[in-house]
Amino acid sequence: MRSAxxxxxxxxxFVLVLARPAHADPMDNFSITSTGLAIDFSLPAxxxxxxxxxFGQDNFGQVxxxxxxxxxxIGVNLITGMGCAECQTILVNxxxxxxxxxxxxxPLYNLTPAGAMGETLTFNPGxxxxxxxSQPFDYADFEIKVTPGTAAxxxxxxxxxxxxxxxxxxxxxxxxxxx
Numbered sequence: 001m002r003s004a005x006x007x008x009x010x011x012x013x014f015v016l017v018l019a020r021p022a023h024a025d026p027m028d029n030f031s032i033t034s035t036g037l038a039i040d041f042s043l044p045a046x047x048x049x050x051x052x053x054x055f056g057q058d059n060f061g062q063v064x065x066x067x068x069x070x071x072x073x074i075g076v077n078l079i080t081g082m083g084c085a086e087c088q089t090i091l092v093n094x095x096x097x098x099x100x101x102x103x104x105x106x107p108l109y110n111l112t113p114a115g116a117m118g119e120t121l122t123f124n125p126g127x128x129x130x131x132x133x134s135q136p137f138d139y140a141d142f143e144i145k146v147t148p149g150t151a152a153x154x155x156x157x158x159x160x161x162x163x164x165x166x167x168x169x170x171x172x173x174x175x176x177x178x179x
Contacts, residue, residue: 027149028123034140041065050118101132
């Protein structure tokens with residue numbers, strides 16, 4: 001019976017050893033600036049889709065970000081295809097403003113084959129210069145900075161596993177001291 005109690009006390013330690021660490025999809029931080037304009041938001045570092053198609057795109061939808069330091073929901077759509085009026089652009093919209101920003105000459109992203117799923121798009125960290133326009137055709141020069149996001153912090157269940165393992169170890173040590 002005593003042997004079974006000892007193994008039961010060590011169970012949290014075994015769970016801790018076998019538990020996977022917290023994982024979050026890496027994010028890239030984007031900063032798009034022009035004269036009097038600063039747009040900041042984050043997107044997944046990589047995503048899979050049909051990007052090499054004639055009208056290939058990745059509509060990231062509304063993402064949280066800031067425009068000139070004010071919190072905004074920012075619509076982001078990356079048009080990667082060829083043969084359309086807005087191909088090779090990033091469409092950014094917020095409030096009542098729409099920007100069409102041309103993709104820079106230096107590749108902002110890489111595409112790698114992903115089988116039947118299409119291609120995996122991965123953003124290239126760096127500093128890029130380009131231009132773009134808003135409706136009704138206000139032209140502007142833009143700087144796009146892409147920086148890798150920070151690593152994820154452990155999730156609460158991982159912390160609880162550490163605590164349970166420590167408590168189990170303390171109980172085993174206490175029983176040995178009393179024996």
